[in-house]
Amino acid sequence: MDESGTSRLPRRQRAVLVVAVGAALVSTGGWAASSLVESPAGRAVGAAPPQRSLLTAPVTLRALTPSVVTRGQVYPPTRYEVTPKASSEEITQLFVSALAVRPGEQVENGKLLAVVSGRPLFALRGAVPAYRDLRPGASGPDVAQLQAALAELGFTSGGDPEGGYGRGTAKAVGDYYRSIGQLPPTPGPAAQQAVDAAKQAVEADLRQLAETAADPERYAQLPESRRRLAADREALAKAEAANGPMVPVAELVVLPAFPATVTAVNAPVGAPVTGPLLTLASGGLAVTGQLTPAQATGVRAGMTVELLAESTGATVRGTVSGLGAPTAQPPAGRVIPIGGQAPAAPSPDPAGPLYVPLQITTEQGLPVELNGQNVRLTVLQGPAAEPVPSVPVAAVFTDEVGRTLVTRVTEDGRREVVVVTTGATVAGWVGLTGGGLAAGDQVVVGS
DSSP states (O other), rough: HHHHHHHHHHHHHHHHHHHHHHHHHHHHHHHHHHHOOOOOOHHHHHHHHOOOOOEEOOEEEOOOOEEEEEEEEOOOOOEEEOOOOOOTTTTOOOOOOEOOOTTTOEOOOOOEEEETEEEEEEEEOOOSSSOBOTTTOSSHHHHHHHHHHHTTTTOOTTOOEEEEEEHHHHHHHHHHHHHOOOOOSSOOHHHHHHHHHHHHHHHHHHHHHHHHHHHHGGGGGHHHHHHHHHHHHHHHHHHHTTTTTOOOOEEEEEEESSSSEEEEEOSOOOOOOOOOEEEESSSOOOEEEOOOOHTTOOOOOOOOOEOTTTTTTOOEEEEEHHHHEOBOOOOEEEEEESSSOOOOOOEEETTOOOOOEEEEEEOOOOOGTTTTTTTEEEEEESSSOEEEEEGGGGGEOOOOOOEEEEEEEEEEEEEEEOOOOEEEEEEEEEEEEEOOOOTOEEEEEOO
C-alpha cells in the first residue's frame, strides 16, 4: 500500500471517535436539562399541602378530683443561728478546732456540737435563753433548768435546792464536762486568789489558836481566837464553792425542744469563725403554699393537700389548716441568734405579686432533705374520686342538637361517633360515662 493509503485509515478512526464523543455529550446534556425542568403538573403536586391525618389519644382511667395546684416553700418554723464567742479573756482568736455534727444530723439534749479554740460548744434543754455565766453561788430559773437538763443526762445536783448553784450542781457540771471529754472551766484567777487568801487566813488562825492555848496568860483570848477561826473557815468554804466548775454562756446552746436538726455547718475544721458556725432547726419542718387571690377563693380549711418534691419524688399528705392575709413576704420561719446579732428580716419586694399564704398541717413529719426546697402542692377541693374513662378536653364536641360526642377510631381505621356524658374536668382531662368507651380506645383530638 502506498504512502497515501497508509495514512487514510487512522484519519477515519479519528473521525468516528469524535462523532461518538459528541453524541455522548449531547445525550448527557439533554438528561441534565430535563432533570432541571419541571412540568406545571409536577409543580402543582409539590405545592399541595400534605394529606390530612388524624391525631388521636388513648382513653385512660383517671381519678379526676377538682383541685388547685400551686407551689410551696419548706422551712424550719424556728431556726437557731449559732455564732461562737470567746468563753474567756485568754482566747484572742476563734478557730474551729473540731466539729461533732454534720448537716442533717439529729441533736439531743447534752450533745457536743463543736470545739472552738479548744473550748466546747454543747446543747442543753431549756426554755430560758442563756444570758449569763452560770457559776457556784448563782440562783434563778436558768440555774434550775441547768439542773434539770443535767439530771436528764444522769448528773444530779445532790442536795442543792432547785435553782441554787451549790456544791452538788458544781459536781454535776464537772461530771458532764468530763463525759464529753472536756475539762470543766472555773471562774478564773480572782476566784482562785480568794480561795488562797481564805486558806492563808485559816492557817494563821490555827497558829494563833495554838499559841494562845500554849500560853496560860492568854487563855482569856481563846474564845475570840476560836470565833475568828470559825469565821475564816466559813469564808474558805464559800470561796471554794465559788471556785467550782461553771458553765460559760459562750459554751452553752439552750434549745426548748429536742430533737433539733443541723441544717447547716458553715465552716470547716481549722477555719476562723467569722459568723454563724451552725444552723439548727427545732420543731420539725413546715411548709407554706402560695395561692393567687383567685385560687384562694376555692380553698377551705380541712381540704386534703398532696405535697410532691420533684427533686426526690417524695410525697406527703396533709390538710389545709388555714389561709393567711395576702402578703409579698417570702415564707420563712423565725430566726433566733445565739451568740450573735439578730439577722435583718427580709423585706417584701414592693414590685412582687401578693399571694395568700396556704397553711398546711402534714400527717407525718417532713423529711429533713426537703428543708429549703420549693415543692408542688395539690389541694383537693373535694373527696377523692373513683377512676373513670378520661380523654383530653379537645376530644369532646357537641352536635347541632346539643349532644356531647367523641369520635372513636376502631382498629381497622373506621370512625364511630358516640354519645357520652361528661364529668369532672381537671388539668385538661375530662371524665366520661356512656358510649361504651374503655381504657385503650383511641379517640380523635384533631387532625
